[in-house]
Amino acid sequence: MADQPQTPPRPLSPFLSIYRWPVTMATSITHRATGLALTVGMVLLAWLLIGLASGPDVYGPLMRLLATPFGQIVLFGFVWSLAYHFLNGIRHLAWDLGYGFEVPTANKTGVLVIALSVLLAVAVFVIAYTGPHGAVMP
Amino acid sequence: MSLQSPLHKVQGLGSAHSGLTHFWRERVTATALIPLSVWLVASGLGLVGATEAEVAGFLQRPWNAVLMGLFVVLTCIHMSLGVQAVIDDYIHSEGQKIALLLLNRAFAWLLGAVSLVAILRIVT
Numbered sequence: 158m159a160d161q162p163q164t165p166p167r168p169l170s171p172f173l174s175i176y177r178w179p180v181t182m183a184t185s186i187t188h189r190a191t192g193l194a195l196t197v198g199m200v201l202l203a204w205l206l207i208g209l210a211s212g213p214d215v216y217g218p219l220m221r222l223l224a225t226p227f228g229q230i231v232l233f234g235f236v237w238s239l240a241y242h243f244l245n246g247i248r249h250l251a252w253d254l255g256y257g258f259e260v261p262t263a264n265k266t267g268v269l270v271i272a273l274s275v276l277l278a279v280a281v282f283v284i285a286y287t288g289p290h291g292a293v294m295p
Numbered sequence: 296m297s298l299q300s301p302l303h304k305v306q307g308l309g310s311a312h313s314g315l316t317h318f319w320r321e322r323v324t325a326t327a328l329i330p331l332s333v334w335l336v337a338s339g340l341g342l343v344g345a346t347e348a349e350v351a352g353f354l355q356r357p358w359n360a361v362l363m364g365l366f367v368v369l370t371c372i373h374m375s376l377g378v379q380a381v382i383d384d385y386i387h388s389e390g391q392k393i394a395l396l397l398l399n400r401a402f403a404w405l406l407g408a409v410s411l412v413a414i415l416r417i418v419t
Contacts, residue, residue, distance in 0.1 A: 192377045199370060203406055206363075206413035209351050216347050236336070243332055246325050253322060281336060285343045 180267035181260075187271075188245045191238035198235040237278035244270045244277070317376055324373040331366045354417045367410040375403035 208216035222228050248266050251257050257266055338359070342350050353359055378399045386392040 189381060196374050196378060199374060199406055203410045206410050210413040210416035213347060239332060250325060281340065284340055288343055
């Protein structure tokens with residue numbers, strides 16, 4: 158046994174908590190998680206539409222809630238979730254058409270989607286805060 | 296070569312008891328939601344700081360009402376298909392699964408109906 162050639166150390170993943178997540182696995186799980194988050198986002202959109210339909214009693218408190226730091230963080234979460242699900246969804250559609258399925262390509266587009274989603278969400282908030290009506294925002 | 300068991304071949308059903316329709320609807324709604332999501336976010340950005348009357352006025356314009364209605368309906372379909380896939384994958388008890396699948400459908404229909412009626416009330 159001792160004189161056998163040494164093989165390079167094999168990657169070990171004994172526990173989920175120290176498992177090195179491949180990019181493709183992380184992007185796949187995040188796609189589901191953001192999808193579920195956006196389900197809650199749809200409740201917010203419905204609440205907004207109900208508010209507009211029923212008047213200031215519903216609309217006012219909702220807008221005040223969204224204007225709080227907590228509301229803004231939640232809103233940013235939804236915007237980023239949408240940006241991510243949007244971009245990664247396009248990645249999925251490309252796969253369905255047979256493009257970009259090679260592992261190195263899938264890894265690269267995975268990193269690209271993560272980076273672009275953050276960039277897009279931040280850009281939306283920068284535009285919201287600095288736009289023509291940005292000063293009205295809290 | 297088919298990997299389906301003879302029973303599944305006869306039933307024509309996969310583990311989720313449905314097949315291509317789910318996949319295809321999810322893709323078609325996803326494709327439609329690409330431009331609709333861009334429209335929604337762009338509209339939202341345009342309405343930052345707007346008053347309630349201004350936001351309502353925006354949705355009262357026919358095309359905006361149409362696009363918002365389409366966004367809500369297509370998202371509800373896409374959403375229920377996506378959540379169904381999660382339930383199919385992670386819930387292994389048959390009773391719980393059926394209950395959650397029904398709840399999922401009820402949620403999507405209710406959300407879609409409530410949103411549509413709200414849009415109609417804003418428009419009229």
